[in-house]
Amino acid sequence: MLKSKKWLILLALVAVAALGMAACTPPEPELGSEENPVIISFVPSADADTVLASATAITDVLSEKTGLTIKAEVPTSYVASIEAMCNGEAHAGALNTFSYVVAHERGCADVALVSIRFGSPTYSGQIITRADSGITSLEDLKGKTFCRPDAFSTSGWIIPSIAMRAAGVDPDNDLAEVIDAGGHTGVVRAVYDGDCDAGATFVDARSNVAEELPDVNDVVVVIETSPPIPNDTISFHPDVPAEVRDAIVDAFLEMASNEEELAILEDLYSWAGLEKVDDSFYDGFRQMLEASGVDVTTFIEE
Incomplete structure (x- = not known):
């Protein structure tokens, strides 16, 4: 009986100590404060x-x-x-x-x-290529290198992948290589420079480099435009x-x-x-x- 009382007292002391520590824990700073931006x-x-x-x-x-x-x-x-x-x-x-x-x-x-x-x-996406690439349709993308902004880009990969599959092109297996270009502007530059055979961006990402590349709309052409997104x-x-x-x-x-x-x-x-x-x-x-x-x-x- 004495041992049981000792254990009960010990447990009570531990509980009191835990409550005391919790009471001493400072609250999280309010969201939007300097401490918690x-x-x-x-x-x-x-x-x-x-x-x-x-x-x-x-x-x-x-x-x-x-x-x-x-x-x-x-x-x-x-x-x-x-x-x-x-x-x-x-x-x-x-x-x-x-x-x-x-x-x-x-x-x-x-x-x-x-x-x-x-x-x-809403907006639309576009698939682009060089005017001199010989690519005029989605079917022509088989065996080609393709630039995208990011694997989770809506207009730059998700929607183009759907369009390619509808045209009989498996984007996972039929493309020679898929390259992440680091953004929509990067895709336009890569296609312009010939680093990729084709790519996808929002409409019209070419305008982002028009000052740097005045002939971009002549060199880089659109072969497909998506429905509204x-x-x-x-x-x-x-x-x-x-x-x-x-x-x-x-x-x-x-x-x-x-x-x-x-x-x-x-x-x-x-x-x-x-x-x-x-x-x-x-x-x-x-x-x-x-x-x-x-x-x-x-x-x-x-």
Whole structure:
């Protein structure tokens, strides 16, 4: 009986000590404070340093408008952008369409805003080649080298892969080589220089290098254009408090309605505006993937 009482006393002391330690543990700093900044991940659709410079200019304005400390980060790939959202390294993300769909399927992202370009919340992709390549159709891509921006690029790989399969070209087996060119601009340059026989980008990524390569539209031609694709997003992790999310969304919309600040958005991803949407806006894209036999869950790493 005495031993039992001693054990009970010992357990009680341990419990009291544990409670005391828990009480002494400082609470996590509030999200948006200097100690716990809001991290927004921006996909590396172009050179990472260029994207980071533009993204930082945006988060500086967002910080000023919201009173929150907001920082930009540019992961090494589109997949890394998804992982940043899903492993807690980022609270929000400027995710391209396919990355958003995958991240949402994993429970890591809810869309808040869609980008507007040329007055539309949708865009198209294109498959390009040199005018002197002899390639005039998707069937001609068999045995050729193909440049893509990233394996998770919607217009630069996911949709072109669907189009190739529909034309009887297996992108996994029929292409001589698939090369990641480090962004849409990189694809255009690689095709222009002859480093790749063909490639895929958004319409019309050639304009990004028109100043550098004035004859790019003559040298690099389009052989295929995709159906409309929903534009890229501003998405938030579901755990982000509503007041933080709403403040950032409102600040983005203020930027889009201010001519001087809109220029900062345009400098990053050629955004000409932003609109509020919910996840259902991407259901048509999901249906297109499903009809083409693309299973989003196969892109999810547990």
